[in-house]
Amino acid sequence: MVNQQDPRVLRTRQLIREAFRELLRKKDFDSITINDIAQRATINRATFYAHYEDKYALLEEITEQAFRDRIPDQVLNARDFTDEICDGLIMMTYHYIMDFYQICRMDSKPIASLVDEKIKQLLQQSIENILRRGNLHFMEDSHTKIISAMTASAIYGAAHAWLTVGENDRTDILVGIVRPYVMNGLGLPKAP
Numbered sequence: 001m002v003n004q005q006d007p008r009v010l011r012t013r014q015l016i017r018e019a020f021r022e023l024l025r026k027k028d029f030d031s032i033t034i035n036d037i038a039q040r041a042t043i044n045r046a047t048f049y050a051h052y053e054d055k056y057a058l059l060e061e062i063t064e065q066a067f068r069d070r071i072p073d074q075v076l077n078a079r080d081f082t083d084e085i086c087d088g089l090i091m092m093t094y095h096y097i098m099d100f101y102q103i104c105r106m107d108s109k110p111i112a113s114l115v116d117e118k119i120k121q122l123l124q125q126s127i128e129n130i131l132r133r134g135n136l137h138f139m140e141d142s143h144t145k146i147i148s149a150m151t152a153s154a155i156y157g158a159a160h161a162w163l164t165v166g167e168n169d170r171t172d173i174l175v176g177i178v179r180p181y182v183m184n185g186l187g188l189p190k191a192p
Helices: 007-026 034-041 045-051 055-070 083-103 109-133 141-165 171-185
Strands: none
Touching: 007 034, 007 045, 007 055, 034 045, 034 055, 055 083, 055 109, 083 109, 083 141, 083 171, 109 141, 141 171
16 A cells, blocks of 8 residues: 655656646657656656556546646635636636647547546536535535536636637636526526
8 A cells, every 4th residue: 555645655656747738739649658747757667556546546636636726716716606606616617628728739629528527527516516605505405416517617628628619818708608697597596
């Protein structure tokens, strides 16, 4: 069993993540091998497998870490799902998707789907946390999950689609379209 807090373990995991990110900039995911990652990280295959089950687990961790690092404190500490929080989630999601797809060659549709699903899941968790802390904490757990899933899907779908519309620099329009839908369309009560 690997001690996850050992500085050597942390350094090795960081080397692996950095090597993988570099490879994703140059190659499509499907053509990256564990040998490629190990060589780039200056480790052996056994060391890689001591830290990660496979490259899919590594991709999932990198996706999650990058998403969590982008969540603004305002969103992390929110107690109510306000217009400002909604705007923050829309912008964070859009910029995350844009940056991720620019950094990584997402030539593989299954991998793009895996990353997209992970981002939606993380966005949904963030929204659930806000709703549970705020004035919707009295709701049944299943209702909170449904509202969070719908809200996350709306935000993610719009942010993802915005990349193909061609008005990428006009995020104010994106927010202007999505916020009313999320805040009014789903019937989220306004904070008092």
